Amino acid sequence: MSLPILPTISTSCIVISAVFVAIGWSFIKKRKTQQHIKMMITAAIFALVFFIIYATRTIFIGNTSFGGPENIKIYYTIFLIFHITLATVGAVLGVISLWSGYKKKYQFHRKLGPFTSNVWFFTAITGVVVYMLLYVFYHGGETTSMIKAILGT
Numbered sequence: 584m585s586l587p588i589l590p591t592i593s594t595s596c597i598v599i600s601a602v603f604v605a606i607g608w609s610f611i612k613k614r615k616t617q618q619h620i621k622m623m624i625t626a627a628i629f630a631l632v633f634f635i636i637y638a639t640r641t642i643f644i645g646n647t648s649f650g651g652p653e654n655i656k657i658y659y660t661i662f663l664i665f666h667i668t669l670a671t672v673g674a675v676l677g678v679i680s681l682w683s684g685y686k687k688k689y690q691f692h693r694k695l696g697p698f699t700s701n702v703w704f705f706t707a708i709t710g711v712v713v714y715m716l717l718y719v720f721y722h723g724g725e726t727t728s729m730i731k732a733i734l735g736t
């Protein structure tokens with residue numbers, strides 16, 4: 584089985600990022616603030632690497648459309664849109680979490696942090712599922728422009 588290099592690297596980056604968020608959360612539970620900050624910044628760097636690879640590929644190569652059976656394509660599409668929504672919300676919340684931590688707005692940060700972390704965990708899990716559906720369970724369809732890949736046309 585040959586897996587495409589860029590999507591494999593970028594999906595790995597989301598998973599690694601989520602693992603760092605989990606470690607960062609466990610550190611703050613033990614009141615280890617400095618380690619918490621280091622882990623969350625590392626998580627943010629991995630998320631950024633994912634985004635750079637994803638955006639570069641989207642612009643220069645395009646996105647891959649679903650290559651599985653026609654009758655499950657609609658479920659894949661709904662799931663993909665769900666994942667993209669989670670990722671977008673997670674990215675925005677991630678920036679606000681970093682900012683509120685940096686600005687020492689801890690009362691707000693303590694409320695937002697766990698929510699952001701959970702959104703990010705679901706982003707990673709759904710991202711892996713999308714990756715498996717695209718490249719592991721089925722062979723990726725053609726690589727085409729973003730809008731066409733999402734709508735599967």
Ligand code: HEM
Pocket residue numbers: 604608611612616619620623624677680681682683684685689690692693694695696697698699700703
């Ligand atoms: C510059 C970045 C950050 C700094 C300086 C920072 C700092 C802190 C501090 C000092 C606390 C303890 C607050 C308190 O006990 O009053 C905390 C809690 C927390 N932070 Fe961060 N943080 C940062 C980034 C993040 C990010 C990006 C996330 C999530 C993705 C996050 C998730 C959490 C969570 C889950 C808690 C525990 C809340 C609780 O249950 O009490 N943090 N952070």
